Amino acid sequence: MAEMTARAATPADIDLVHRELMDVIATSPYYSDRFKAHEMGRLNRNFLRTLLALDPWHVMVLCSDGEPGGVMVSGPECGALFLYWGWVFPSHRGTTLGVFAARAFNGHWDNGRFHKAYTFVRPENKVTRVLLKRHGYSETCLLEKHIFGQDYLLVEKPYTKVTEDYDSGANIGRLGLLKRRLGLAA
Numbered sequence: 001m002a003e004m005t006a007r008a009a010t011p012a013d014i015d016l017v018h019r020e021l022m023d024v025i026a027t028s029p030y031y032s033d034r035f036k037a038h039e040m041g042r043l044n045r046n047f048l049r050t051l052l053a054l055d056p057w058h059v060m061v062l063c064s065d066g067e068p069g070g071v072m073v074s075g076p077e078c079g080a081l082f083l084y085w086g087w088v089f090p091s092h093r094g095t096t097l098g099v100f101a102a103r104a105f106n107g108h109w110d111n112g113r114f115h116k117a118y119t120f121v122r123p124e125n126k127v128t129r130v131l132l133k134r135h136g137y138s139e140t141c142l143l144e145k146h147i148f149g150q151d152y153l154l155v156e157k158p159y160t161k162v163t164e165d166y167d168s169g170a171n172i173g174r175l176g177l178l179k180r181r182l183g184l185a186a
Contacts, residue, residue: 002064004097006104008056009071011049017059017071018045024087030122034148043073043084051075054167057108062088062101069097072105074117076167081109081159083119102135112162120152129153 009017025031025039051058054076062070069092073084086105088097109117121128123142133139137157146152 002095003066004100004104005063005066006072006101006108007061007063009048009052009059009061010056011052013059013061013068014045014048014052016068017048017061017073018043020071020087020089021048021073021085023090024085030125032148032150035150038148048073060101060105060108062097062104064092064095064097069095070101072101074105074109075169076114077169079115079161079166081114081117083117086119098131099134102131106135106157110159112160114159115161116156116158118154118156120147121155123151123153129155132157 021043022040025036028036048059051073058074060072060074061068062072068089070086070088072086075082075084083105086101088095088101106117120143121132129139132155135157137155140154140156143152143154
């Protein structure tokens, strides 16, 4: 049986993560062409680097026997954690890496920093809906014609926030980008 692990991404992972992310967006049967173009433009390498600057675990690399086989991309949203994309690479589909991913994601992030984790799921995506439900997520509501005219389910899992601080989302601004470029950001 393969050993499955999760780790925070490093700058060296960005090209692999970006390439696989573009592929999963382009080939997904659940999204309109307009949504795919939007996501592919928004989730560029700079966006991924910004997430790493906030916390490298926002780009969680999932490995099977040490080989990257999936990624969970998330970002802070004012006390909640938004899961932008989570997927298993085509080379690792048919394994249990997807089940491991959900467990690893919640195991890492239910750490006192957030009130909840949440994401949007297309109603037709039955596999993801079952996986999320199995890991404690609830389908809160159907958002009709929510993004580019398509329906989405809002899916949430409560976490236990104990810290008093709040983030301001995934935009670190010009000063943060400059610090990152100069190597001053953590």
